[in-house]
Amino acid sequence: MIDINEKISALYDGELKDSEIDDLIKIINEDKDLQKKLSFYNLIEFASNYNIKETEHINTKKIRIKDFLFNKIWFSNIITAAATVLLTLTVTNNNDFSRLDENIDSSNKITSAINSIEAQNIIKRSEEYLTDHIMRVLNDPSYMNSQENVDLRNVGFNYKNIGTNSYSKGNENVQLRIENNDFGLKKVRYWKHGNKMIYLIPIKGERLVTLYGNISISSALNIAESLNN
Amino acid sequence: MKKYSNNIDFQLIQKAKNGNHGAFKILMNKYYPRVYASLFSFTKSREDSEDLAQQTFLKVWQQLDSFRGDSAFFTWIYRIAINLAKNYFSSSGFKKQKVNTSIEDTELDISSFDDIESIIIHSESLENIKNFINTLPETLKTSFVLRENDGKSYEEIANITNTPIGTVRSRIFRAREMVEEFINEQIINND
Numbered sequence: 381m382i383d384i385n386e387k388i389s390a391l392y393d394g395e396l397k398d399s400e401i402d403d404l405i406k407i408i409n410e411d412k413d414l415q416k417k418l419s420f421y422n423l424i425e426f427a428s429n430y431n432i433k434e435t436e437h438i439n440t441k442k443i444r445i446k447d448f449l450f451n452k453i454w455f456s457n458i459i460t461a462a463a464t465v466l467l468t469l470t471v472t473n474n475n476d477f478s479r480l481d482e483n484i485d486s487s488n489k490i491t492s493a494i495n496s497i498e499a500q501n502i503i504k505r506s507e508e509y510l511t512d513h514i515m516r517v518l519n520d521p522s523y524m525n526s527q528e529n530v531d532l533r534n535v536g537f538n539y540k541n542i543g544t545n546s547y548s549k550g551n552e553n554v555q556l557r558i559e560n561n562d563f564g565l566k567k568v569r570y571w572k573h574g575n576k577m578i579y580l581i582p583i584k585g586e587r588l589v590t591l592y593g594n595i596s597i598s599s600a601l602n603i604a605e606s607l608n609n
Numbered sequence: 610m611k612k613y614s615n616n617i618d619f620q621l622i623q624k625a626k627n628g629n630h631g632a633f634k635i636l637m638n639k640y641y642p643r644v645y646a647s648l649f650s651f652t653k654s655r656e657d658s659e660d661l662a663q664q665t666f667l668k669v670w671q672q673l674d675s676f677r678g679d680s681a682f683f684t685w686i687y688r689i690a691i692n693l694a695k696n697y698f699s700s701s702g703f704k705k706q707k708v709n710t711s712i713e714d715t716e717l718d719i720s721s722f723d724d725i726e727s728i729i730i731h732s733e734s735l736e737n738i739k740n741f742i743n744t745l746p747e748t749l750k751t752s753f754v755l756r757e758n759d760g761k762s763y764e765e766i767a768n769i770t771n772t773p774i775g776t777v778r779s780r781i782f783r784a785r786e787m788v789e790e791f792i793n794e795q796i797i798n799n800d
Contacts, residue, residue, distance in 0.1 A: 389782040392639065393756060394617030395763050401620060408638075409631040416722050417789075418638035423725050424788050426643055427738035428757040512691060519650055520687060545759065 388414060392421045429522065510563050510580075514571065517557075517578055517592050524555040524592055535602040546593065554593030556603065561588040568604075570597065584608045618682040626673055633673070637666050640683055641721060644690050646729045651694040655730070659721060661697060665690040724797045734796050741791045745784055752777050753784035 387404055390396045396404070408414045516523045529539045537547040537554070546555045561582050570579045579591040581604040589607055591600045624632035644665055648658040668689050676685055728734045745753065751770060755761040763781075767774045 383782075385786070386779065386782040389785055390763075390778055391617060391635075393763065393781065395778065396617065398620060401617075401624075405621075405624070405629065405631040405635055409634055415634070415638045416725070418635065419642050419722055419725050420789050420792070421785060422639055422642045423729055423792070424738065424785055425757050426646060426729060427735045427788075428742055428754075430732075430735040430739050512688065515691065516684075516687065519647060522683070523687075 384414070385417060388417050389421065392418060510569075513563070513580075513590070514578060517590060518573060524557050524590070530556070530558075530607070532603055532606055535599075535606045537599075537603065549599065552593065552595040552599055554591050554595045554599075554603070556592075557590040558583075558587055558607070559590075561586050563588060568597075568601070570600075579604075619678060622673065622676060622678075622682060625670075633670060636682070640686055641666070642725050642729050643683070644686060645721070645726055647687060648690055648694055649730045651691075652697055655726065657697065658730075659726070661690065661693050662721065664693055668693070728792065728796060737796060738788060738792060741795075742784075742788060745787060749780050749784040749787070752780040756781050 384404075384407065387396065387400065388408065391401065391404055408418070524545070529545065532539070532547050536549045537552075538549070540546050540548055540553075546553055548554075563580070565580055565582050565588060568579060568581045570577055576592060576594050577597075577600070579589075579595075579597070579600040581589050581591070581600065583589050583604050584607075587607075589604055591603060618636065621632040621636050625636065641662060645658055645662045648661045648665070649655065652658050652661065665686065669686055672689070676682070728738075742750065742753070748770075752766050755766045755769060756763075761769070763774050763777045766777045766781075770777065772780075
């Protein structure tokens with residue numbers, strides 16, 4: 381006969397038959413010790429995937445997030461400056477547009493749409509999603525651990541199958557995550573975090589690969605290129 | 610989260626959506642420690658992390674019907690927790706919410722365990738547990754690591770280790786029992 385605790389272990393792993401689940405739910409809900417066992421298993425999983433360096437990052441997170449925001453503001457200022465130059469050019473060339481039969485009304489509508497609250501909200505929301513994504517990369521070990529491994533041997537990275545779901549090449553170690561490019565990124569974005577880097581690289585098929593580790597930009601781009609093939 | 614774990618989550622979520630509070634409670638027990646740990650990394654306050662964790666599960670329960678399964682269940686919970694944690698930093702919003710939404714008003718009984726909360730926020734304890742896992746007998750450790758770190762199913766582990774599925778299930782369970790015993794004897798009782 382299988383021990384009830386062993387059944388809970390199998391339930392935690394999602395390895396129980398549906399017919400066994402209902403009875404077990406009743407039993408667990410009537411017994412505080414069994415409820416605690418599930419939480420214990422979650423603690424054990426957390427400890428098993430625990431990396432001391434992750435904690436150091438968490439401790440320095442506020443400063444890093446500040447850096448991240450500072451960089452973002454700096455970047456935004458550049459964009460604003462560029463936009464100002466473009467707008468200036470647009471305004472000063474309106475006469476030229478009219479000479480070339482450009483539809484000024486359409487141009488104004490586009491400018492108005494770009495500057496609208498709705499458009500700005502969309503930009504703000506996508507930045508929030510991006511911030512969420514980066515924070516999860518840093519704080520949730522399972523977030524970068526949630527996918528099947530891919531073959532990166534053609535760019536020299538070997539899968540490390542014990543302990544962490546990561547790839548290594550010499551001194552370089554990296555974890556990767558591939559998903560739909562819901563952030564709408566068109567270009568590579570990257571951040572430095574401690575001695576690690578986070579790269580977000582759009583790849584073919586409207587997908588985005590997130591790379592987190594102590595790897596160079598050239599290695600990151602090689603991996604992305606490999607995923608494109 | 611692991612894909613096989615996601616299957617059971619999906620089953621439990623369906624049961625919870627059909628009004629089975631017990632199924633939801635299982636999900637809470639399963640994820641509470643990690644939600645708490647994530648929140649603590651934001652707030653650095655045990656009391657606030659506990660409040661936020663409770664608010665998180667209350668919201669999860671209230672919004673369960675809107676969970677479509679596009680992401681892993683834990684990812685969804687995590688997002689809710691992080692959004693609550695962000696509000697925490699604009700503290701007036703959080704305090705208002707604390708007053709307006711009481712867990713006692715609902716039928717949910719959210720269990721938390723002080724000793725588990727204490728361990729999960731202490732890096733030294735987590736390191737000790739991890740070190741102990743490395744000392745497990747090789748046969749237990751292999752199955753355990755393939756499951757916990759690599760997210761392999763019992764069937765995959767059985768194929769890799771060339772053992773019956775029942776043996777894999779038993780080895781993983783025994784490994785967990787040994788780790789739990791270590792935590793109770795060496796960490797909780799030593800505090």
